[in-house]
Amino acid sequence: MPVQPAASTPPEPSGGVGADLAQRLVALLARSSRGDEHAFAELYDLTASRVHGLARRVVRDPAQAEEVAQEAYLEIWRQSARFDASRGSALAWMLTIVHRRAVDRVRSAESAQARDQRYAAVGDGPEYDVVDEEVTTRMESARVRRALDSLTEVQREAVTLAYYGGYTHREVADLLDVPLGTVKTRMRDGLIRLRDALGVEA
Amino acid sequence: MTSGTPDVHALSGAYALDALTPDEARAFEQHLATCESCRDEVRSLREAASALAEPVADAPPARLRDNVLAGISQVRPLPPVGGTLADDEAPTGITTTQPDELAARRRRRAPAWLVAVAAALALLAGGAVVRSVQLSQQLDSVTASGADIAQIVTAPDATTSTAQVSGGGRAAVVSSESLGRAVLVTDGMPAAPAGKVWQVWYIGDDGAPSSAGFVPDGQRTAVALQGDLGTAGAVGVTLEPAGGSQQPTTKPVVAITV
Numbered sequence: 001m002p003v004q005p006a007a008s009t010p011p012e013p014s015g016g017v018g019a020d021l022a023q024r025l026v027a028l029l030a031r032s033s034r035g036d037e038h039a040f041a042e043l044y045d046l047t048a049s050r051v052h053g054l055a056r057r058v059v060r061d062p063a064q065a066e067e068v069a070q071e072a073y074l075e076i077w078r079q080s081a082r083f084d085a086s087r088g089s090a091l092a093w094m095l096t097i098v099h100r101r102a103v104d105r106v107r108s109a110e111s112a113q114a115r116d117q118r119y120a121a122v123g124d125g126p127e128y129d130v131v132d133e134e135v136t137t138r139m140e141s142a143r144v145r146r147a148l149d150s151l152t153e154v155q156r157e158a159v160t161l162a163y164y165g166g167y168t169h170r171e172v173a174d175l176l177d178v179p180l181g182t183v184k185t186r187m188r189d190g191l192i193r194l195r196d197a198l199g200v201e202a
Numbered sequence: 203m204t205s206g207t208p209d210v211h212a213l214s215g216a217y218a219l220d221a222l223t224p225d226e227a228r229a230f231e232q233h234l235a236t237c238e239s240c241r242d243e244v245r246s247l248r249e250a251a252s253a254l255a256e257p258v259a260d261a262p263p264a265r266l267r268d269n270v271l272a273g274i275s276q277v278r279p280l281p282p283v284g285g286t287l288a289d290d291e292a293p294t295g296i297t298t299t300q301p302d303e304l305a306a307r308r309r310r311r312a313p314a315w316l317v318a319v320a321a322a323l324a325l326l327a328g329g330a331v332v333r334s335v336q337l338s339q340q341l342d343s344v345t346a347s348g349a350d351i352a353q354i355v356t357a358p359d360a361t362t363s364t365a366q367v368s369g370g371g372r373a374a375v376v377s378s379e380s381l382g383r384a385v386l387v388t389d390g391m392p393a394a395p396a397g398k399v400w401q402v403w404y405i406g407d408d409g410a411p412s413s414a415g416f417v418p419d420g421q422r423t424a425v426a427l428q429g430d431l432g433t434a435g436a437v438g439v440t441l442e443p444a445g446g447s448q449q450p451t452t453k454p455v456v457a458i459t460v
Binding site: 032033034035037040041044045048049050051052053054056057066069070071073074077078079080081082087088089091092095096098099100101103104108140141143144145147148159160162163164166167168169170172181183184185186187188189190191192194195198200 | 212213214215216218219220221222223245246247248249250251252253254255256257258259260261262263265266267269270271273274275277278279280281282353380381382406412429430432433
């Protein structure tokens with residue numbers, strides 16, 4: 001029996017995820033944990049653009065990004081019973097799984113040369129400004145970009161090199177030629193400012 | 203903060219961005235287990251970091267949906283952490299020679315995955331019967347990862363490779379390419395000397411090692427290896443100082459091609 005795509009609910013941001021979507025995802029994860037493949041199909045439809053886009057942004061290679069997204073969904077399915085709503089939103093839990101797999105992929109797979117090329121690409125400019133034609137959440141994207149703009153330049157640089165570039169804090173320190181302690185502070189202060197600008201509950 | 207006492211709390215941002223190395227992340231997670239304020243901070247910073255996926259959202263090709271849904275139909279979701287093993291399938295074909303009540307309870311509770319690990323151990327022991335009681339006792343040390351072990355060794359594409367351990371004992375790796383995970387099973391490996399540990403490594407096709415965890419203490423052990431099997435062509439074990447090393451510092455006592 002074919003699994004029908006879910007009705008297209010407008011996606012919401014993870015920072016201030018609409019209560020409806022957040023609760024919907026929690027319910028779908030719970031059903032998935034009991035082996036409900038239809039629930040997981042709906043979960044996929046509500047999150048696929050974010051999951052794929054994040055994998056694509058970090059991994060860059062389209063084929064590898066698809067692999068990472070597929071592996072991440074399989075892990076989300078397997079781990080669905082382990083999701084604990086008291087420890088954060090379902091979307092953040094899912095995207096953490098995706099992001100970890102994506103950075104694992106870029107850190108393990110690349111040669112020094114590919115790494116240099118990755119940095120060259122990251123160094124082209126503030127890539128979060130690049131608006132993809134496929135972006136389905138323009139307003140929310142704009143909101144996140146505005147929140148990013150509230151960071152200082154050096155905070156934004158450290159946060160995006162780590163999150164989008166997949167670099168470790170040591171690598172970011174090397175790339176920016178600043179002490180490790182400074183990078184740690186910029187990452188933490190930058191995320192705190194992002195959190196507050198997005199209105200995430202602390 | 204002084205240079206001699208690095209402020210571990212300050213790592214919350216890097217951790218929430220997945221910008222720590224696996225060793226650093228594990229160390230920070232140990233700190234998180236005892237620091238509620240850091241747990242709360244990490245939770246809120248993770249929500250903020252996840253919002254960064256919004257501006258880069260990008261609809262995937264339709265085939266990804268087909269592949270994902272086909273993939274999940276092959277794999278059962280894991281039971282909740284702390285869930286009772288009694289709900290799992292009862293074992294078949296394994297007998298116990300210890301008819302005491304505790305042993306009987308353990309036998310009743312032995313889940314299907316123990317049977318699969320038992321099969322790997324039996325392979326190591328040259329086909330000798332493995333008693334579920336022994337197995338339960340041996341595997342008490344890895345209860346927390348038991349569900350992972352179950353998932354890996356019962357995967358449809360799980361394959362087993364075995365090798366002799368230099369210095370005594372045997373080891374087997376049960377790996378699942380579809381899950382990207384592997385389990386190391388040992389039998390009769392000598393205990394690591396005081397202040398040392400047996401560290402496990404994934405060895406890439408290019409020979410580069412990455413730490414995959416440690417061999418638990420015990421005569422017969424099973425451990426779900428950390429990290430992604432990925433392109434690893436082999437699993438190796440070396441003797442390292444307690445706490446482990448970033449890179450192997452001694453010659454492997456065993457290397458198993460997977």
